[in-house]
Amino acid sequence: RHCASCHSFADADGHGIVASSPSAPNLYGFGTYNWVRGFLDPERIASEHYLGNTAMSEGDMVSTIVDLHDGVDGDDEARQTLVDQLNKAARALSAEAQLPAQAAADEKHAADIAEGSELIAGDLSCTDCHRWHDNGDLGSAPDLTGYGSREWLGAMIANPEHERFYADNNDRMPAFASDAQHPENNMLTPLELRMLVEWMRGEWYEPAVDENGDGLIPTVAEWLQSFDSGSSSAPVATGVGQVQSQ
Template identity: 45%
Template sequence: GNTAHAKKSKMEKFLEDELDGIDDDQALRKEVDQLIKAISAEAKLPSQVKLDAADKAAIEAGRELFFEDGFSCVDCHALGDWNSDDYSAPDLTGYGSRKWLLDIMDDPAHERFYGSKNDRMPAFGKDEKLTRKQMEQIAGWLRGE
């Protein structure tokens, strides 16, 4: 997005450092691919069911990489059962799922998402800018349903 967080954010700097040399490091490339598959699987996209089933081992490996022994994403993000009260970045539990999309459209400033750091995304539901049905249609479109 075009938020203040997208312009050389801590996350961008972290990724630049963490992924430096990825083009020459096949092991790192494999781990990043596994992590991406794990986060993508959180969406439970109907179009991805067969791929997720075939990639079950890679998804599980990616979930493990989310934690301290991998990329330590959990230092800032919550995911599933690992959900501490002091994370500083959006909760990735169910990331991209219908519920996750509806919840962030409803109130992106909720502590689960951006909290007080939300600098421009409107609260479409909370502020009654869109109806629930309209938000459901957008979520379906974003998910390719």
């Protein structure tokens, strides 16, 4: 109703919610390691799955990722070093979400996460534009601290034009709940906002994991099955593996 005019929420086979004219990133798997790692790939970030159909398709983020890879073109050793660095940075960024389905993988890759955090603040120069914990400033690109967490997602959906996110370069995304003092003025109620955040994070259901222990977002069929409780009212996500009727 609110998101699918711009965002798809569809898996690799195209199953799910597919925007008729996608003009914003596909949010399927948002915050997972695999989603974040794709964002750091020069071809994928420029595709319609991420920023290809947005006003940012030729912006600083896409050009930075492309330039990083162009800088090691023809040097196999340097390219492998960059790939390893980006893998670790993706681990660190994804770990900020604290996704329950990815907890085992985050624990397994704790050393990579720690090193990736240092790379974000150091060699990869992410803090030239982004804030990362105590490094960098707000205002020019989204704050990466807590990226994909419940709080981060809720705040982003509530007001993408906040200084933490896209203060000066928001690409059409509305502020769905920017008036905390008068929620009746917002497009989303507090309950709807909470449900949307939990749904995006896969917390209505205990998802499967892949061979690396990384969380897999349930298929659309699995999601629809979670609604089949014999009740005419839609269930409300109350936590991982818990669904109750409203």
